[in-house]
Amino acid sequence: MSPFTPTGETREKVYRFVRKRIVEDLPPTVREVQEAFRFKAVQTARQHLERLVADGRLVKARGQARGYRLPREPGTLFVPLLGRVQAGGLSEAIEECEGYIPVRSRGSAELFGLRVQGESMTGAGILPDDVVIVRQQAKADSGDIVVALVGDEATIKTLRLGRNRIELHPANPAFAPIIPRTGECAILGKVVEVRRYLA
Amino acid sequence: MSPFTPTGETREKVYRFVRKRIVEDLPPTVREVQEAFRFKAVQTARQHLERLVADGRLVKARGQARGYRLPREPGTLFVPLLGRVQAGGLSEAIEECEGYIPVRSRGSAELFGLRVQGESMTGAGILPDDVVIVRQQAKADSGDIVVALVGDEATIKTLRLGRNRIELHPANPAFAPIIPRTGECAILGKVVEVRRYLA
DNA sequence: TTGTATAGCAGACAAAAGTCTGTTATATCT
DNA sequence: AGATATAACAGACTTTTGTCTGCTATACAA
Structure with missing residues (x-):
């Protein structure tokens, strides 16, 4: 490489x-x-990298191998994607999750992803095989999914709070509402996002 | 850790x-x-990792720092979220995007997010204010959204290829199909994912 | 019993990768 | 011309990290 190249041009390529x-998935080493x-010279690469860090386009973990990374959009986290949740409860299902998916989230709430089974919520635009992102909470408001x-x-299901009982309503006329007896139903969380992977 | 733990249990946790x-985005070192x-002992960790490689659950680049990776699993990338796209074209809209959202993507295709306006696709579970993830491509198959x-x-819209013309079909009976004259319509990409943020 | 497999430990060595000091050359501004 | 900034190079040093050899203990099956 010649002793001079136009300002920033090489650095732009280094960034890309x-x-x-x-x-x-494998950040490069300086070399x-x-x-x-x-x-x-190694140092040439290092200079470009350090400059990119100074410009805020990269972040790095000092002294670590392959320590350069993209600055995370604030509030991006990875939540476990669950295939199904059975009586054992959430923590068990999270242990055995299918994988992790990226979610944009403001708070620090506990989230998980759940693959949808069945057609009981098609009326709300939630179809089989969709993935719903769920915020863990034991209570919810009437009307929440x-x-x-x-x-x-x-x-x-859609939650309806009646006097002294709760109702779980499908969004599909082919399914009947569920009205569980007290203590027979636990709310695991509220659906905050629906995703459908088409390709 | 005791000198004996049940078969494979620790290894399962190591894998996770x-x-x-x-x-x-930052594979761990053995240490x-x-x-x-x-x-x-380092070696204990190493044994588990090597075993996971032997079982095909991980792959590794020998001798490389942080060389353990998932077998051909997807990476995560950030794609620009566009509010709307007007005649100017995509690149302009991407310049002025609302922000970036995380997407799990297999290939290295160019993706963008687009906020849905209008109700013309409600029949396909795509509602106003949903975000669709779009893979940029100039051609698509009949039936693709x-x-x-x-x-x-x-x-x-849903694409239908007729003889010598294309048709853009809404998924809502209240809207009429669009049958553009040749050259009056450009396909920007194919919808590969639909997201709905509920809270 | 003996052999084999798994789980784990100890300590060292070697390679990979980050970091540092100092140098040369070109462009730009004053 | 002088001062300053950028781009690039040379070579060495240090830390991090992968790798290796050899060891102990438990379970299980022939």
């Missing part, structure tokens, strides 16, 4: 290279950046 | 730990695994 590598750009444990399986 | 770390589980630029505004 690093970003690509991070997205591909890998050096080799990718045929720099003859909640995940509730009734019998030995978790279900997704 | 590593997977979580990889998903969060980080050691510390997380309070192993007194696409984002198309017709006139001076982008719209979301």
Whole structure:
């Protein structure tokens, strides 16, 4: 590389290279950046990287191998994706989750993802195989869409609070409301997001 | 840790730990695994990791720092969230995006998010204010839900390919299909995911 | 019993990767 | 011309991290 290249041009390419590598799940080492750009000195790569950190385009963990990363959008976290929740309860299901999915979240509430089974909520635009993001909470308001444990399986329904009882309403005329006896139903959380993967 | 624990139990936990770390974009070092589980020897952590590789649950780059990864699992990337797309085109809208949202993506395709306006796709479970994740592509198959630029505004419709013409069908009987003249319509991409933020 | 497999430990070594000090050259502004 | 900033290089040093050899203990089956 010549002793002079236009201002910032190389650095822009370095940024793209690093970003690509991070997205591909393995942040590069300084020397890998050096080799990718045929720099003859490690320090050249390091200078570009440190500059990108100073500009706020990257963050790094000092002294750590492959420590360069993209600055996280504030409030992005990874929540466990559950296939189903059975009587055992949430913590068990979270232990055995299918994987983790990224969620944009403001608070610090406990969230989880749950794959939808059945057609009882199609009227609310929640179809089988959709993934709902659920905020864990034991109480909810009338009208909220909640995940509730009734019998030995978790279900997704609209909550209606009546006098001294709760009702779980499907959003599909082919299904009947569930009116559990006291103590027979536990609210696991409130649905805060619905995702449908089409391709 | 006692000199004996049930078969595979610790390894299962090691796997979950590593997977979580990889998903969060920084694969752990062997010693980080050691510390997380309070192993007194590096080798103990290493044995579990190597076993996970042998079982095909992890892959590794030999000799590389933080070389353990998930077998061809998706990365996470941030895609621009667009409020609306007008005649100017995509690149302009991406420049002025509302923000970035996390998406789990397999390929390296160019994606963007678009906030849904109008009720023309309610029949497909796509409601106003939903966010659709769109993969940029100029062509699509009959039946795909696409984002198309017709006139001076982008719209979301189901694509139908007829002989020598294309049709854009709403999923709501209150709206009429759009049959643009040749050259009057550009497909911007295909909807690959639908998200609804409820709270 | 003997052999085999798993779980775990100890300590060292070697390679990978981050960091540092100092140098040269080109452009730009005063 | 002089001062300053950027881009790049050279070579060494240090820390981090992967790897290795050898050891103990428990369970289980032939």
